[in-house]
Structure formats: structure tokens, C-alpha cells
Amino acid sequence: MADEPGKAKKYTEVIWYGRGGQGAITASQLVAEAACIEGYKGITTAPSFGAERRGAPVAAFLRLSREPIRIFSQVTDPNIIVVLDPTLLPILDLRTRFDKNCTVIVNSTRDPVELHLDGFRKMGIADITSVAVENGLTIAGVAILNTPILGAFVRLTDLIGMPSIETAIKNKFGGGKAERNLAAARIIYDSTRIYERG
Amino acid sequence: MSIEKKGDCMTCAEKVLIMTGNHAAAYAVKLCDVQVISAYPITPQSPVVEKLMEFVESGEMKAEYVAVESEHSAITVCISASVVGARVFTASCANGLALMHEMLHWAAGTRLPIVMAIPNRAVAAPWNILNDQQDSISQRDTGWMQIYCRNNQEILDTVIQAYRIAETVMAPVMVCYDGYVLSHTLMPVNMPDEKLVREYLPPYRPHTVLDPKSPRNINPVTLADPRMNAEGVLCHGYMELRSLLQKSLLGSVSVVAEAGREFGRIFGREYGIYDSYRTEDADLLMVSIGSLASEAMDTVDNMRAAGMKIGVMHLRLYRPFPAEVIAKAVRETGCRGVAVLEKNVSYGYEGAVCSDLKAALFDHGVDVFAHSYILGLGGRNVSVSDIEEALNRSYGYLEKKGPDRIKGQEWINCRV
Numbered sequence: 227m228a229d230e231p232g233k234a235k236k237y238t239e240v241i242w243y244g245r246g247g248q249g250a251i252t253a254s255q256l257v258a259e260a261a262c263i264e265g266y267k268g269i270t271t272a273p274s275f276g277a278e279r280r281g282a283p284v285a286a287f288l289r290l291s292r293e294p295i296r297i298f299s300q301v302t303d304p305n306i307i308v309v310l311d312p313t314l315l316p317i318l319d320l321r322t323r324f325d326k327n328c329t330v331i332v333n334s335t336r337d338p339v340e341l342h343l344d345g346f347r348k349m350g351i352a353d354i355t356s357v358a359v360e361n362g363l364t365i366a367g368v369a370i371l372n373t374p375i376l377g378a379f380v381r382l383t384d385l386i387g388m389p390s391i392e393t394a395i396k397n398k399f400g401g402g403k404a405e406r407n408l409a410a411a412r413i414i415y416d417s418t419r420i421y422e423r424g
Numbered sequence: 425m426s427i428e429k430k431g432d433c434m435t436c437a438e439k440v441l442i443m444t445g446n447h448a449a450a451y452a453v454k455l456c457d458v459q460v461i462s463a464y465p466i467t468p469q470s471p472v473v474e475k476l477m478e479f480v481e482s483g484e485m486k487a488e489y490v491a492v493e494s495e496h497s498a499i500t501v502c503i504s505a506s507v508v509g510a511r512v513f514t515a516s517c518a519n520g521l522a523l524m525h526e527m528l529h530w531a532a533g534t535r536l537p538i539v540m541a542i543p544n545r546a547v548a549a550p551w552n553i554l555n556d557q558q559d560s561i562s563q564r565d566t567g568w569m570q571i572y573c574r575n576n577q578e579i580l581d582t583v584i585q586a587y588r589i590a591e592t593v594m595a596p597v598m599v600c601y602d603g604y605v606l607s608h609t610l611m612p613v614n615m616p617d618e619k620l621v622r623e624y625l626p627p628y629r630p631h632t633v634l635d636p637k638s639p640r641n642i643n644p645v646t647l648a649d650p651r652m653n654a655e656g657v658l659c660h661g662y663m664e665l666r667s668l669l670q671k672s673l674l675g676s677v678s679v680v681a682e683a684g685r686e687f688g689r690i691f692g693r694e695y696g697i698y699d700s701y702r703t704e705d706a707d708l709l710m711v712s713i714g715s716l717a718s719e720a721m722d723t724v725d726n727m728r729a730a731g732m733k734i735g736v737m738h739l740r741l742y743r744p745f746p747a748e749v750i751a752k753a754v755r756e757t758g759c760r761g762v763a764v765l766e767k768n769v770s771y772g773y774e775g776a777v778c779s780d781l782k783a784a785l786f787d788h789g790v791d792v793f794a795h796s797y798i799l800g801l802g803g804r805n806v807s808v809s810d811i812e813e814a815l816n817r818s819y820g821y822l823e824k825k826g827p828d829r830i831k832g833q834e835w836i837n838c839r840v
Contacts, residue, residue: 236722255442255610258442258610259442262440262441262442262612266612267612269442269610269611269612270609270610270611271609271610271611272604272605272608272609272610273608275554275555275604275605275608275803276553276554276803295611296575296718296719296721296722297718297719297722297808298602298605298606298609298715298718298719299719299805299806299807299808300805302807
């Protein structure tokens with residue numbers, strides 16, 4: 227762990243988990259671009275280093291700070307965990323590996339108890355796959371989750387406003403494609419179920 | 425890569441873009457009006473040349489991109505294009521850079537101002553595509569200059585400075601940055617104004633141009649002793665030509681310093697021979713090259729908060745080795761020891777930077793210990809606490825005297 231438990235962290239740290247092709251890395255980059263628009267001075271995002279393959283588990287790391295960020299090591303002690311593919315949950319073993327004060331965002335139709343994720347301080351769950359498919363966000367039959375998940379990220383975290391995310395999406399996609407992505411992100415923003423520990 | 429907003433630069437309004445280190449290198453090459461690019465793709469360098477191909481294809485860059493079948497050919501194309509007067513660029517790393525080795529000597533010996541970006545990667549065997557600095561360190565003795573970068577802004581700014589330095593010294597320059605750690609990490613980068621880059625970097629004026637209208641023989645067989653050429657002019661032998669290269673490189677420390685100062689005047693970001701952080705009253709110095717020296721700033725903040733007087737020195741310019749400047753800087757801190765943390769090994773001895781630093785300290789009579797630590801080989805993650813572990817080990821030697829201060833090299837977070 228980069229920091230001792232209990233010590234105030236200098237940066238907000240996020241880990242995105244998904245499978246190659248679902249958009250975990252792009253989602254992290256879109257938040258980075260939105261953070262740039264909002265004037266964050268410290269922004270770093272990187273994929274888990276190595277050879278990524280379609281369908282294989284991948285991770286992306288994001289750090290945000292109002293001060294410049296000087297470290298580039300992989301995030302091991304995140305504040306926020308985003309899981310784009312719920313079939314990864316058994317191997318991720320989030321409850322054992324991470325602090326219960328994390329905010330966890332999961333693409334699922336189930337609730338925290340069913341997902342064995344009860345106990346985390348704050349959770350956001352949304353059916354991102356269905357919304358992606360309904361909005362035509364698929365490539366070769368695979369749902370692309372990178373933009374809809376951002377609706378849940380904005381709703382749960384207070385880090386970035388929806389207008390900056392929308393600008394980042396428009397800059398990346400443009401035209402009708404941007405509209406479909408924006409629509410999906412807005413639907414998820416409204417439909418994310420929030421669970422907070424009592 | 426498309427977010428635009430006003431930057432914080434005091435002297436100019438720069439756009440801030442979010443980009444990887446590889447794209448920072450590519451944007452710098454575009455800003456420098458490079459005329460010929462030749463490279464062979466290799467992980468993690470590929471995005472540098474892919475971006476440049478896009479610039480050439482779209483017409484944003486008026487350059488020739490020469491596709492080749494190997495790194496050996498890529499550097500040979502660069503040498504040929506440079507000899508006929510073009511400003512050229514290539515990028516490589518790891519085994520690709522090793523394949524260039526023979527031609528790296530040709531480029532330096534011919535005194536060509538070629539600039540190469542190196543997203544540092546481990547050299548096989550065993551096969552590994554991830555980061556360490558063994559590749560560029562293994563090319564240390566080819567006559568190329570080497571500058572190391574700590575973040576993506578430094579990559580962009582250093583590539584621009586590298587052309588000015590190379591074309592002043594008439595020697596090739598490697599701009600080195602940690603593969604993946606910087607090459608694939610996106611972060612905010614201020615984009616310099618292209619008109620100001622043209623002011624900073626005048627067009628390339630080659631010293632000798634190979635031209636069919638004025639035929640000449642460049643690099644003929646040069647024997648041991650000086651001898652007359654066909655026109656009856658007494659020409660240097662091999663040793664004289666090599667001595668001139670060495671003299672130029674040793675004298676180029678001030679060129680690098682001037683290039684960094686002038687960059688600061690025009691763009692508001694000044695660069696030196698080395699960078700220091702909280703070194704003023706340090707008992708122990710952490711010395712490194714590349715992104716480790718950035719990560720170490722957070723380590724040092726933590727250790728300072730615990731009352732330990734530690735600072736960071738980043739050796740930005742590694743070749744030529746600025747021995748006198750570095751020795752003086754270490755002496756002036758008043759420290760009692762240095763811990764050199766690096767991602768390379770001179771196999772059979774220790775970290776290469778540590779050996780070079782020790783030689784400089786010895787020559788200039790700076791009586792401090794220097795310990796060698798090896799970290800992060802083949803992409804092993806280096807955290808703030810890994811650096812802290814190394815610094816803690818050396819901190820325990822501050823009260824020791826004489827030979828008791830000597831300690832063998834240690835490999836941090838290596839599970840053998």
C-alpha cells in the first residue's frame with residue numbers, strides 16, 4: 227500500500243475493472259479529460275501495464291488532485307472502484323482486498339447483498355449493459371460500457387460535473403455517435419441505485 | 425486528446441491537453457518541423473510513430489515517413505537523411521534499440537544531430553515488454569547524448585530542446601522516458617505555441633551536405649595516423665576525430681544548460697542539468713534518473729514529515745556526465761550520503777548511474793557514501809514505500825564513519 231491506513235490521502239484514486247473491449251480504459255480517460263476541463267492540476271490515468279486482449283480482465287487507474295501528481299505507480303489503495311463486468315466480481319474479491327470506506331460502482335441488476343458486496347460505505351448499481359444495448363452502443367454484439375458508466379460515476383462521486391463529462395464525450399465521439407453516448411450516460415445518471423451504509 | 429483550455433504559463437497562453445508520454449513526444453516532433461521520420465514499431469514505442477504517421481498522412485506535417493523492415497534500417501535511413509541535410513527523428517527501445525547498436529556509433533561518429541525518443545523497456549532475455557532503463561543505459565558509450573524525463577511535460581519540452589542541443593553540438597541525442605509508466609500514462613501537458621518553437625529552434629543548418637553536385641567522401645577508411653587526402657590536405661586519423669567528438673560532448677554541458685534557460689525565457693518552464701527537491705539541508709540525497717525521481721518527491725515529503733532530512737536529485741543529463749556540476753551540487757547540500765536508485769544494472773557490478781556518480785564524487789573530493797539500489801526491473805511496480813525502504817536502509821549509515829559506510833548494492837522488492 228502506498229499510504230498507511232488511516233493517513234489522509236493526497237490524491238483521489240480510482241480503479242476501473244472490466245474486460246478488454248468493454249471500455250474501462252476509455253471511461254477512465256474520459257473522466258481525465260473532464261477533470262482537465264474542470265481545472266484539476268493533478269490528473270493521471272493509465273491502463274494496467276501489459277498486453278491487453280479483447281475479453282481478458284483489464285484494469286485502468288486514475289488519480290485526481292487539485293495539486294500536480296508526481297507518482298505513477300499502480301493504484302493499490304483506491305477510494306473508488308468501478309466494475310464494468312459483474313462476472314469479474316468472484317475473482318476480484320473486493321471485500322477482502324480493499325478498505326470498506328471505498329465507494330463501489332457496479333454494472334448489475336442485482337443488489338449489494340446478492341453481489342456479496344454489502345459492507346462498503348457507499349455503492350452505486352445500475353444496469354449499464356441493458357442501457358448500452360438499448361442505445362445502440364455495441365461493437366460486434368458486445369456492449370460498450372465506457373460512456374454510460376460515467377453517469378453512475380458522476381452521480382456517486384462529487385468529483386466531476388455532468389456538463390464536463392458531456393463535453394469530453396462530445397470531443398471524443400462527435401455527431402450522432404456522441405448523442406447516443408450522451409443519452410446513455412444521462413439515463414444511467416438518473417437510474418443508478420445508491421446504497422449507503424447506515 | 426482534444427480538451428483545450430488556457431494554461432498557467434506566465435509568458436504565453438498555452439493550450440493544456442491530456443496526453444500520453446508517447447503522444448507528447450510525437451507532438452514535439454511535429455512542432456520541430458522534422459522533415460524525415462523512420463522507425464520500426466515496438467511496444468511501448470508504437471504510439472509515437474503511429475501518431476506521426478497520422479500527422480504526415482493528414483498533411484499536418486510536411487515530412488517524409490519512411491517505413492522500414494527493422495530498427496537497423498530505421499536508424500540507417502535517419503543517418504542518410506541527416507547527411508543530405510534533413511532534420512530527422514526516430515524512436516525505439518529494448519531489443520529494437522539493441523539492434524541499432526552498430527549504427528548508433530555511425531550516427532555519433534558522423535556527427536549527425538539525430539534525435540531519438542526512447543520509452544525505456546527491459547531487454548530480453550527473458551522476454552518482457554515492460555519498463556526498466558537497461559536499453560538506453562546499454563547504449564551509454566555510443567557517443568549519443570542522453571537526457572531523462574520525469575513526466576510528459578518534460579518529454580515534450582525535452583524533445584524540442586534536444587534538436588537545439590544536437591544541432592549546436594553536432595551530436596545525436598536520446599530523449600529517454602520510462603515505458604508505460606510515462607509512455608502510456610495520460611496527464612495534462614501544456615502545448616507550446618508553434619511560432620515560439622520556431623523562434624526557439626531555427627531551421628537546421630547542416631555542417632556538411634552530401635550532394636551529387638558537389639561530390640565528397642564522408643567517412644572514408646581512416647587509419648591510425650593523420651594522412652594526406654587526394655587534394656594533398658593533411659586529414660585527421662581515427663583518434664583525432666574521436667577526440668574531437670569527446671571534446672564536443674564534454675563541452676556540451678553548457679549548451680544543455682543554455683538550451684534549458686532559453687526554453688524557460690520563452691515558454692516559462694526552465695530546465696537545468698539536474699533537478700533538485702528539498703535538498704538544501706539534506707543529510708541524505710536520493711539520486712535517480714527518470715520517473716523514479718518524481719515518485720521519490722512524495723516519499724521524501726513523507727520522510728521529512730517524520731523528521732528525516734532527505735532530498736531528491738534528478739540527473740536529467742546523463743551523457744555527457746556532468747561530473748563537476750553534480751559533485752559541486754552534492755557538496756553544497758552538505759549531505760553525508762547518497763542513495764542511488766535505478767532501473768538498470770551494469771551486470772557484474774552495480775547500477776550504472778551509481779558508478780558514474782561515485783567517480784565524480786571521488787575526483788572532486790566529496791567525502792560522502794554512495795549506495796546502489798536496483799528497483800523496478802522488467803516492469804516491477806515501484807511504490808512510494810519501496811523508495812522509502814531503500815532510503816531508510818541508507819539513512820541508518822549516516823552516523824557511521826570510514827569503511828563502515830560501505831554497503832553492497834541491494835535489490836528492492838525482489839523476491840529471490
